[in-house]
Amino acid sequence: xxxxxxxxxSAELTEKKEVNYETPCCFCLSPPTQTSLFATLAIVSAALPxxxxxxxxxxxxTELGTSQTAIGSTYxxxxxxxxxxxxxxxxxxxxxxxxxxxKIVLPVSAAANITLGFLGQxxxxxxQANLFLVTVFVCRLFIGISNGLxxxxxxxxxxxxxxxxxxTSAVGRTELGRIAAFGIGPIIGGTLYQYGGFYLPCCFSGxxxxxxxxxxxxxxxxxxxxxxxxxxxTPGSAAKMEAEAAAASYGCCKSNNGCTxxxxxxxxxxxxxxxxxxxxxxxxxxxxxxxxxxxxPYSLSPMLFGVLNGTMFLVAGVxxxxxxxxxxxxxxxxxxxxxxxxxxxxxxxxxxxxxxLSSHAISRHLPLFVVGYGLLGIGMAQAIIVAPSLxxxxxxAHGHTATSPALVSAIATLYVFANIGGWxxxxxxxxxxxxxxxxxxxxxxxxxxxxxxxxxxxLFLLPCAVGDLRNKEKQExx
Numbered sequence: 001x002x003x004x005x006x007x008x009x010s011a012e013l014t015e016k017k018e019v020n021y022e023t024p025c026c027f028c029l030s031p032p033t034q035t036s037l038f039a040t041l042a043i044v045s046a047a048l049p050x051x052x053x054x055x056x057x058x059x060x061x062t063e064l065g066t067s068q069t070a071i072g073s074t075y076x077x078x079x080x081x082x083x084x085x086x087x088x089x090x091x092x093x094x095x096x097x098x099x100x101x102x103k104i105v106l107p108v109s110a111a112a113n114i115t116l117g118f119l120g121q122x123x124x125x126x127x128q129a130n131l132f133l134v135t136v137f138v139c140r141l142f143i144g145i146s147n148g149l150x151x152x153x154x155x156x157x158x159x160x161x162x163x164x165x166x167x168t169s170a171v172g173r174t175e176l177g178r179i180a181a182f183g184i185g186p187i188i189g190g191t192l193y194q195y196g197g198f199y200l201p202c203c204f205s206g207x208x209x210x211x212x213x214x215x216x217x218x219x220x221x222x223x224x225x226x227x228x229x230x231x232x233x234t235p236g237s238a239a240k241m242e243a244e245a246a247a248a249s250y251g252c253c254k255s256n257n258g259c260t261x262x263x264x265x266x267x268x269x270x271x272x273x274x275x276x277x278x279x280x281x282x283x284x285x286x287x288x289x290x291x292x293x294x295x296x297p298y299s300l301s302p303m304l305f306g307v308l309n310g311t312m313f314l315v316a317g318v319x320x321x322x323x324x325x326x327x328x329x330x331x332x333x334x335x336x337x338x339x340x341x342x343x344x345x346x347x348x349x350x351x352x353x354x355x356x357l358s359s360h361a362i363s364r365h366l367p368l369f370v371v372g373y374g375l376l377g378i379g380m381a382q383a384i385i386v387a388p389s390l391x392x393x394x395x396x397a398h399g400h401t402a403t404s405p406a407l408v409s410a411i412a413t414l415y416v417f418a419n420i421g422g423w424x425x426x427x428x429x430x431x432x433x434x435x436x437x438x439x440x441x442x443x444x445x446x447x448x449x450x451x452x453x454x455x456x457x458x459l460f461l462l463p464c465a466v467g468d469l470r471n472k473e474k475q476e477x478x
Contacts, residue, residue: 035157036170040177042154045212046147047178049113049205050078051185055306056193056201057136058290060120064129072287072431074136079424081144082151086417089152090259097149102213105146110209112142117202124198146209148420155412159388160405167389168329171415172321175385179317183310190306258410267394270460271387274338275418276425277453278383281345281376281446283426284433292439297364312370316377324378325385334390335461339454341382346450348375353443376446388415394464 061071085105089097116139123132158170192201262268289309293300300308328337351372354363388411395407433442 035160036173039154039158039174042150042157043174043177044181045208046150046154047181048185048188049208050143050147051182052189052192052201052205054182054286054309055186055190055290056198056302058287059294059302060124060193060198061129061132061136062291064124064127064132066129066133068288068291068431068435069428070133072428074133074140075283075286075427075431076424077137078140078144078147079420081141082148082420082424083144083417085145085148085150086152086413086420087148088145089149090413097153101146101149101153105149106209106213109143109146110206110213112139113202113206113209115139117199117206120202121197121199143205148416150212151416151420152413155416156409159408159412167392168325168334168386171385171388172325175381176317176321179313179321183314183317186306186310186313187303188306190302190304194301194303258404258406259414261400261407262391262395262410262414265394265398267460267464268391270457271338271390271394272414272418274342274453274457275384275387275415276422277449278338278341278345278380279419279422280426280429281349281450282380283423284430284442284446285373286423286427287431288434288439288442292434298366298369308370312373313377316374317381320378320381321385325382328382329386329389333464334386334393335457335464337386338383338390338461339457341379341384342450342454342457344379344382345376346379346447346454348372348377348379349443349447349450351375353440353447356438356440356444372443379450384419387418388412390461390464397464 057074058068058071061074062068088100092100116135119135120132123129123135154174155171158174159167188204189201192204263272290302290305292298293305293308325337328340332340349372350357352369354368354372357363391411395401400407430442433445
């Protein structure tokens with residue numbers, strides 16, 4: 001009787017703990033809705049501080065006489081930090097990862113932003129270009145670690161609870177949050193820089209990271225812990241073994257070699273290579289676009305550039321995620337959506353490179369440039385958003401369980417790595433090419449890369465496209 005009473009008491013405590021973690025905040029939302037909301041907010045929180053630098057970092061560096069390649073390398077070092085953050089996520093369980101994030105990484109990132117603001121402003125005032133670059137390198141490395149951790153955690157949260165048919169929608173929601181951040185960030189960063197100098201936007205970012213730390217402890221961390229609440233059940237129970245298995249595979253793909261499993265399949269490797277190359281086409285212009293539009297005949301101030309860049313990102317992203325990507329995936333399938341995205345990038349980049357191809361005055365009009373950059377942004381979204389859903393379909397076609405927590409974590413981790421790697425590599429390559437040959441040539445290089453990539457991708461992804469069409473026809477007959 002005593003044992004039975006203890007078991008009942010243990011079960012009652014476990015049930016209460018689970019219910020407590022089921023609603024970690026004041027929002028009365030279902031768990032899937034909470035997951036989507038928290039993941040999207042996490043992406044916004046990570047992307048907003050970083051997107052602010054787009055509006056002023058290149059200008060601040062060139063005022064000291066630094067090269068565009070040096071400015072581009074500051075974006076690459078941020079990518080290195082992000083990769084370190086993803087590595088921490090892959091090697092540690094989720095609970096320990098959150099401990100690192102909220103108690104160590106985010107406070108250090110806040111301090112790095114504030115330090116960068118004041119030291120950066122001091123070195124700008126005293127014209128010490130080398131010390132300015134060293135400070136930017138070190139601080140952006142630490143900031144990148146927190147970005148990588150947050151991105152990986154958020155994407156795993158978003159992808160874990162959906163099937164392959166809903167994967168594009170789940171990723172689209174998180175990417176909509178990223179686009180919103182990249183739409184608002186340059187506006188805030190450009191305005192603060194124009195009226196407050198270098199230190200003000202950096203201090204704003206530091207305060208934002210402190211707020212993220214509080215937000216992570218109060219809202220996101222309890223929700224993630226909910227999945228581990230069943231570990232308080234009686235020893236040897238099925239619930240405990242299931243919870244331990246989930247805990248082992250939730251935070252990383254190492255336990256079941258998930259990343260290795262994915263990349264051994266050529267079509268999946270092609271999907272993630274295309275994601276990296278797709279976002280790199282936008283990354284080309286991270287460190288150079290502001291400088292180009294600051295020249296005649298555009299002559300945009302940091303604030304006006306921030307407004308223009310942010311608005312373009314927001315409009316292109318919303319159009320892509322809410323209209324073009326869903327329709328194209330429905331009509332053409334995920335593989336051809338990716339290929340058509342590269343063709344659209346090529347068209348937009350060619351329009352941006354018109355001043356090199358034509359001496360006509362219209363080729364340097366701002367509305368034409370906006371159209372080209374907007375098409376490039378829509379194409380980039382098409383090239384990367386459907387990657388996770390297509391990955392799940394390819395996995396199932398090869399006999400793997402696409403809903404395995406380890407494989408879902410691997411899909412999310414590789415998607416984040418492709419995004420971050422593309423931005424970093426693209427920014428560095430774009431800065432090098434722009435410094436050597438000019439901005440318009442960089443645009444034409446982007447167009448040529450996409451024209452070459454599109455048919456190569458078609459060879460890898462055509463079998464997947466054929467499979468999608470057959471399944472669609474079969475569903476229509478049934």
